[in-house]
Amino acid sequence: MVFSGLSQRLQGIIGKLRGRGRLSETDVKDALKEIKLALLEADVNYKVVKEFIANLQQRCMGSEILNSLTPGQQVIKIVRDELTSLLGTSASSLNFAKGKSVFMLAGLQGSGKTTTTVKLARMLKAKGKKPVVISLDTYRPAAVDQLEIAAVNAQIDSYRPGGFKPIELAKNALAWTEKSEHDCLLFDTAGRMHLDEALMEELLQIKALIQPVEIILVLDAMTGQDAVNIAQGFAERGLADSVILTKLDSDTR
Ligand SMILES: Nc1nc2c(ncn2[C@@H]2O[C@H](COP(=O)(O)OP(=O)(O)OP(=O)(O)O)[C@@H](O)[C@H]2O)c(=O)[nH]1
Ligand SMILES: [Mg+2]
Numbered sequence: 001m002v003f004s005g006l007s008q009r010l011q012g013i014i015g016k017l018r019g020r021g022r023l024s025e026t027d028v029k030d031a032l033k034e035i036k037l038a039l040l041e042a043d044v045n046y047k048v049v050k051e052f053i054a055n056l057q058q059r060c061m062g063s064e065i066l067n068s069l070t071p072g073q074q075v076i077k078i079v080r081d082e083l084t085s086l087l088g089t090s091a092s093s094l095n096f097a098k099g100k101s102v103f104m105l106a107g108l109q110g111s112g113k114t115t116t117t118v119k120l121a122r123m124l125k126a127k128g129k130k131p132v133v134i135s136l137d138t139y140r141p142a143a144v145d146q147l148e149i150a151a152v153n154a155q156i157d158s159y160r161p162g163g164f165k166p167i168e169l170a171k172n173a174l175a176w177t178e179k180s181e182h183d184c185l186l187f188d189t190a191g192r193m194h195l196d197e198a199l200m201e202e203l204l205q206i207k208a209l210i211q212p213v214e215i216i217l218v219l220d221a222m223t224g225q226d227a228v229n230i231a232q233g234f235a236e237r238g239l240a241d242s243v244i245l246t247k248l249d250s251d252t253r
Pocket of ligand 1: 107137
């Protein structure tokens with residue numbers, strides 16, 4: 001389960017406070033220290049942890065909490081509230097265009113773009129949309145086949161445009177989709193580093209041509225905190241409107 005290691009540990013820490021009749025400042029401080037360690041060991045950014053713990057400390061140390069009849073319960077509620085606000089309270093969904101909605105998936109090699117392209121298409125299809133997936137990856141041999149096979153397995157339409165360069169493929173695909181019934185076009189791109197200027201320029205050219213309603217940056221959760229630098233690299237070039245984290249299932253931290 002996602003974050004199961006961390007959530008189990010947090011439950012253990014705050015569970016000790018549950019049902020306690022009285023809590024001293026030291027009890028709360030100790031619990032906060034343990035929470036801080038748990039978050040740091042789960043690779044949460046230090047600045048985020050520091051601010052989070054400071055907020056908790058401020059809210060938990062008040063005399064109305066410590067002197068209440070159920071201080072443990074109140075501390076647990078505060079931790080839960082703060083965690084919820086840290087993780088965000090609103091769900092984000094995809095943007096759609098008035099006409100055909102074009103999505104472009106980008107990211108580092110092996111981050112999960114091709115897999116995610118098909119997953120997204122499946123989600124869109126389940127919502128009643130008519131998606132088609134198209135690979136613009138001319139770099140890795142078999143990349144186009146990989147997307148096609150995954151699409152067939154998921155019963156999703158795919159299209160294989162002619163051409164040699166990604167931009168040619170994109171042009172040919174657009175010409176075809178103009179006449180097709182599909183209303184969501186999902187373009188899978190080749191993996192690239194945000195530091196590779198030539199490949200980033202290529203992505204900008206593809207963007208200018210296909211005019212995506214959303215560029216989805218696919219990040220591997222295992223990248224840890226470097227994911228922030230990667231996201232910044234793509235975002236500052238206008239090449240990331242949203243982010244999908246993959247492989248959350250492969251690391252229980
Ligand atoms: N456990 C797990 N594996 C994943 C997930 N997403 C992708 N993978 C695996 O990660 C590997 C790379 O996935 P791809 O979808 O091919 O990644 P990509 O970004 O398209 O790779 P390139 O096109 O080579 O840059 C494959 O073995 C996938 O099965 C995920 O959410 N969880
Ligand atoms: Mg791929």
